[in-house]
Amino acid sequence: MRFSRIIIPSVFLTLFSCHFFKETDDRVPVAKVNEVYLYQNDIEKLVSEGLSKEDSTALVNNYINRWATQQLLVDGAKRNLPETQLLNFETLVEKYKNELYANAYLEALVAKNIDTSVSRVEAEAYYKAHESVFKLNEDLIKLRYINIEENALSVDEIEKKFKRFEADDKRELDSIAIQFKSYSLNDSVWVKVDQVVDKIPPITAENRSQLLKKTNFIQLKDSLGLYLIYINDVLLRNSTAPIEYVRPTIDKIVINKRKLELIKELEKDITKDATKNKSFEIYN
Structure with a gap:
């Protein structure tokens, strides 16, 4: 009895406190369905900044009406669909929710533990093992070009240096590049021919084939001036793609493979730890 006299007031105080400190919902309702x-x-x-009052009102009203329609349809489904179908939906919802939680947690663990650096050696090993897969579906070229005023001073000297393109020539062209309307002197990078066609206006369907001739010098003109183009190297469609061109793809493949292996390892470790600390048990 003495124990009872102590416990009863405690229960009373707990109930009273829960009622007294009950949180109030101070959210402002704008619509209600049931x-x-x-x-x-x-x-x-x-509502984003910059929208007029009329557009904001129309956007909000449209959203409210769509929300109400959806709620009414959900209510109708709960009242009229067979119980077995509703139970199946609840199971699917619970499964989807669990998958969201699990995948989000795994992604967080992977981001914390994965090594996203791919060495040159590792990339080359993957490239050699799968070289037949890396076929080009477009033409590639290495080129340098200059767009300059047709009547600019020392055009002939610039063209001479541009063609010869020895170390001193490159330095001198770099030093006067402010005179050029546009240019690219890095002819060691593979680029898509279609990108070059878009970048250099006087290249058309008729003269596009000139870009596919290795060690070819091209001089073109249009209303914007003179274009000096030198094709350093060419790789045609269906050729094996060079490793430097597909390196970003290889890096993504290697990292994704590493990620899948890490996920398997994490799932195994999580289950093993849960079994060890008795939070996961199988009843036979």
Whole structure:
């Protein structure tokens, strides 16, 4: 009895405290469908700065109407669909929710533990093992070009240096590059021919084939001036792609493979730890 006299007031105080400190919902409702409310803070994020008052009002009203229609359809489904179908939906929802949680947690663990650096040696090993897969579906070229005024001073000297392109020539062209309307002197990088066609206006369907001739010098003109183009190297469609061109793809493949292996290892470790500390048990 003495124990009872101590415990009863405690229970009373707990119940009283829960009632007294009950949180109030200070959210502002903007719409209601049966017992479900849509609140002001649910729609605030819809309106972006710069929208007129009329556009904002139309956007919000449209959202509210869509929300109400969806709620009414859900309510109708709960009242009219077979119980077995509703239970199946609940199972699917629970499964989807669990997958979201699990995948999000795994992604966080992977991001924390994965090594995203791929060495040159590792990339080359993958490239050699899968070289037949890396076929080009477009033409590639290495080139340098200069766009300059047709009547600019020392055009002939610039063209001479541009063609010869020894170390001193490159330095001198770099030093006067401010005179050029546009240019690229890095002819060691593979680029798509279509990108070059888009970049240099006087290249057309008729003269495009000139870009596919190795060690070819091209001089073109248009209303914007003179274009000096030198094709350093060419790789045609269906050729084996060079490793430097597909290196970003290889890096992604290697890292993704590493990620899948890490996920398997993490899942195995999590289950093993849970079994060890008795939070996961199988009853036979």
